[in-house]
Amino acid sequence: MMISDELVAAALLQYLYSLPTVLAALPEGTAGIHEYNWQGENFKYPCIRFKLGNQSPQPDETDCSIYRQNFSILVYSEQKSSKEANQIMGIINSIIHKTNFDSGIVRFAYVHIDSLIPAMRKDVMTWQAETRYHTIIHKTTDTY
Secondary structure, eight states: OOOOHHHHHHHHHHHHHTOHHHHHTSTTGGGGEEETTOOOSOOOSSEEEEEEEEEEEOTTOSSOOEEEEEEEEEEEEOSSSSHHHHHHHHHHHHHHTTOOEEOSSEEEEEEEEEEEEEEEESSSSOEEEEEEEEEEEEESOSOO
């Protein structure tokens, strides 16, 4: 059985919340990190969003308990240049690339960077930097 997007997103959010160097770069700390489609109106820049991509079973797994998961992390900034967004994205990448972590329910094994997209103007005031990743995930418990 596939691992629900809700559980994967919660595990990724919990991991991002646990990174003191990343939180130190955000004026609101953990309140500056949300899923990509979060529709809140009260937040400050810079901020971080993440979005899940495709999840698929590993083809060589007969019990279908190990999956490939794609995801992206995006950093937004309202500075006059792209520097802040790129710096925060660099901090995240230096921590998360080739790492393993788990939330107690979902384990992320060997997170790998697929592509780095330098900060580009999203609109007149906002820069967006993005990194796309893939990882292997599996459940760490059967109680969900």
